[in-house]
Amino acid sequence: MPVTRTRCKARVVVIATNTNDQWVISKSYQEHNHALCTPAMTQFMCSNRAAIKADIDEATTLKEVGVGTSQVMNYLTQQAGGYHNVGFTHKDLYNALQRGKSKEIVDGDVNALIAYFDYKKHDDPEFFMTYSVDKSGALYNLIWSDSTSRSNYTCFGDVITFDTTYKNNLYGQPIMPIVGVNHHHNTIVFATAIIVDETSQSFEWVLQNFLEAMMNKSPISVVTDGDRQHSQNAWLLGGQPRNLIFNGVRLFHNSTSKSIHGCESMNASLAIALKRKKTYLDVVRAIEDGISRMRMNELKVDYLSSHTKPFQITKLFYLESYAAEIFTCESFRAFQDELLRETLYQIEAEIQSLSDECYILSKYKEKKRKFEISFDSRTKTLICSCKIFETVGLPCRHQLHILKHLDYTYLPGTLIQSRWTNDAKASAPSYVDLNVSPEVMQMTRFAALCSTSSRLCYIASKTDESFKTARDEIKRLIEELENSFGLNDSVNQSIVVNNVHGPQRKQRKRKEVPKNKVEKIIRRCGYCNGEGHNKIACPQGKLSLSIMGESVPPMGESVPSEHSGNLGVKPFRGNRYPLWKGVGSL
Template sequence: MESHGEGSSDFSVQWTDGWSTDSTDDDEGSAARSLETEEVQSAAGDREDGSVAGDEGSMPVPTGIHVAADTEYGDEELGSAVLTTAALESAEYNSVEEVYKAYVAFAKATGFAVRKGDSVKNEEGNIVRKFFYCNRQGLREKKHYERVDRKRAHKAETRTNCYAKYVVYLDMSSRKWRTKTFIVDHNHDLAPPDFTNVMAPHRKLTDGDKAHIHSMHEAGFQTTQIMGFFAHLCGGYRNVNFIRKDLYNYMDDVRQSRIVEGDAVAAISYLKGKTEMDPLAVVKYSYCAEKHLGNLFWSDGHMQYDYECFGDVLAFDSTYKKNLYNRPLVIFSGTNHHRQTIMFGFGLLEDEKIPSYKWLLGYFLEVMQSKEPKVVVTDGDESMKEAIRSEFPNATHRLCSWHLARNALQKIKDSDFCAAFKTAVYGYFDVKEFEDYWAEVVRSFGLEDNDWIASTYEKKEQWAHAYLCDKFCAGLRTTSRCEGINSSLKKFIKSGNCLLELVENLDRVVKDYRNNEFIADYKSLYTDPVLTTGLESLERSASKLYTREIFFEVKKQIESVGGMIVLHKDRFGSTEKFMLRKFRKPHRVHAVLYDRGSDKFECSCKLWNTVGIPCGHIFCVLKELDVEELPDRLVLKRWRKNAKSDRISTIEVQSDPDRAIRVRYGALWAACSKMCFLGAQGSETYKEVVNVVTKTSNELESMCYIGNKGGQAHPAGNDIDIGNPHIIRSKGASRGSTHVKNGRRCRRNQFPGRGEATAVAGKGAGIHSICNNANQCGVVGNEVKVIMFTAHLERHLVLFDRDFAEFFA
């Protein structure tokens, strides 16, 4: 339809390229196009009734289309109206953006998508005409079909040279935009309503979607789970305004935008930025070759406070496949007064050699105010062992009993021996009894000449209870707490995570563990256990002093008093000696010493020494002495409810603007859930809620400015000049060596490659997609013979080795 141009002024034509390529043809280049003039001759002629005729074989468009209310595509009046072709032709608009929204709404309801076209400017440089096309307008350029250097398969055809378009001009008298040309017919099938959401131009992640995605991502949901949640929320995947690929692309864009200065710089900047809210937070790092990141250590104020309270026993272990660079991640952990796992810091090492571990432990000791742990539990790595000996000379190095048991099964491969070995590890022997038992086990299984048995025996002081029974280990005999942390990390962390994602996700894991402590504190402080033992006064006293978890362990010892027998007692000055045994176990007699002057107890079972709680033998003596309340000397400070109360934490918690937004978003989401539920019960209530929400959203949109909330970049500080770490090879066999034997091969000729559409001849080959384009091919020995004809019918014979060792052309 031609312009209603009475109010239009003369202007000189100046074309501005507003062309945007189809998202599915982005590597093919823009399609061939012809710029429009005032007289549209190539598309169609004007009919007598004023409508525009299209191609003979094109499909008709429905004359009346109802467009549901949608804040995405236009005003409330437009969204709730019945949009017809006649209404679109006669419509007036205040801006080009309004035109675009109206045409997009029409296209979505009709079954096609819109591409913005060119613009025409007047002499003053103002746009006076704008073109909008069907997204299938134009054709893919022929050169893209003839490329010989192609590395990817052709993308699906989306261009059909469709002539449907909508052209508007600016009426200078009214300053309104009016319809100039409107061709409604298409030369291709229109998509049914179910498919319109799949079209790229109609797919979009709204700001609300993005906020929800970020909240779920931070809660540990994987991207595929987030997509499933949106599908469930919208009543099916086809009702979601985006597809899985859009979600993955968005998450990747966010990820890349946050590490624009480099991954290592972003991660270190993030860790240094935490000092604004936590002045005790520390980050240390070193350089390796060419100023790339070497080793990295970080710990916040809460971790240092926990180490001050519970740093008597330290466990640390390294794990791979937790980051993009395959760097070993070291987790420093311990146990709190609830016997829960706590973390003291993290390290990311360049390698697992002695210098790296020394660097890490040295800075760990510096940050922790030179406080050495009394016991260190590791998996037995020799580099760790040497570093511990150097940096923690006064600490007892205990080997993880779980790793020992696993090694025993791998080396000896005898389940009976493994059972006997566990008895040697955990058994309540004295030194002589252990030596006799070990000698008997070695002899009975014929392992006198076994190298692993000999080397393990040399380390007996690091794993046998007989040698460790006087060392306080807080019940920590394995690195299983580190393993438990590793298991929790799987919820948040993948092997493809960059450093920034790694440190952020570790923060989330730490918060999860701290919440466990928070809940345990509440249960211990504000609830009371039911008293069930016969020694009610002692049990009540213990319940008021110990945390709940430790109380249950103490209660087991109180319950065992009923099976204790006092054989006799002796007195030596202020010290009394009690000899006890369990009922029907005459072979095991224990001695308890009690000093009245210092109110000190000591038992030969060593439970107090290793775990820090009074044993059943001591409770039996308390019963004999008619003691009603548990003496303070028998309540270890680290197991008390107030284990942390007398230590002053200097941690300052300041407000985090991004976190405040997320908290408010979550609160609003919860507040609106009831409204959404009630509104969905009927069509009338649904319309009412939609109208209220649309109106309120429009009002709020004018009040708020929402910038890019996709993820805040972490700018590099002036003092940070460091490159990303090198990717290293982890210990053990390569995963690929056991799972992929021959690799992917072409379906036609079975030579290595990614399939017939992408198989490449070899290094330096100038012929692309050999199998796909081959006219004749055959296999002779280890060579593949391919005969090809180019576009000019020139015959080429290509020979290349099947293993790509040689290439000839």
């Protein structure tokens, strides 16, 4: 560290008089024992550097959305009109952000996270969170789910999947998102867990508490990634789910594969958001940001499904129009694909009984492939031997061919699963809380004022007179608001409700040195082939350079390198001699 204290005696002493409350200079020492700063360097003095609260709040907001500290500094510099107008350096901004982050977890990382969840539960009464600790009181396992996720599970909880592939936090613990597929065939998150390890005890704890959060409603199917440990623990959900499918085979067809890929893509997005090792609070906020983006995309697709109409590409106008009204856009595309392919089939045999009719279908140019469809005229139930409807949830091409044969202009209710319709969430309990937290409202007002003040600053900067007027009015308004609200900003301190501490942080792996270490290869000089130096520091090379400085060498011989400071030699292969600078000084 450089020495900054020189015991300079220069100072000015000011005292107050007894009359009229005036201040007078009593002593003045003007002699300095060091060089004075130029006006351009005064911005680096500690007394002139201070990051104001408004800049810190704006930088914190930018950091929360993934903007790096260097980019934040560049933005504030551009906004202030140059580095000399910012009022602080890059290091000052970094320290201010770190102080704010340390203040959040002043009572410990885990206690700050529990306080954060308690605050969310105050705003969201249906928010679910539970955790377990080990014998030493350290956090062991954790799972949480908000009201929207719990509501989505009542509609789309028939199939779930989970994966644990991401460990980028300070404690090296796996993150386990439990996800599913909504009526738009997109991934939705039901719950998220942070577990201490990937053992059967941890999975059992998570899945049992997951069922408790979802009112003990067991899923119909559990999709895993083929991992044996995941597969064994999938049976814990309600005893034995009806279908346990590995690698997404034949379960909701493309939907489950999207679910698995969505689980892995969520981990990939976390990898981008958490480039460095983060605390529990950082991990939870990054997960919540990803879930918020998923829900915004779902809301956008809801709008498109309810306010747009897809194109019809078949001649079965009434049947296609009926399906377009009830299914979502993505589900209708899958239905339309089946409707296009029903023309490839024909009825080979028809067997009638009292109430049932049985049809045998064969495919065009594939007569050996037979499909049997039974139709109950009383209940209007169609059962196909391909079992696509039972797995995908949408009518298959064979069922649609029979409906065309029977002149149906609509889909029977037995062929419509509500989870793929526009009204899939109509019967779901609504836990939407219209009360917005004060922090969110403050940031909203802050963004609105920034937009307005930016326009004001742009207009006022056009002339010197308007600039002075706007500056004086802004100063007056700042003083007025500071006097009315006070200078002490209220800081929300985390309330310690549980004496829980974080587990031991994961140590960085050190490179192991082998016992039988290979002997280091001795590097030799490229000029004289000697040991202990290279050709830049070669004494023979320096000697030859000094000789060459006195006389220009003939064509083809070695000359000093043209690079500044490089004392090496290289052959000269030009038609003209280079320009020499300071060769004789070598």
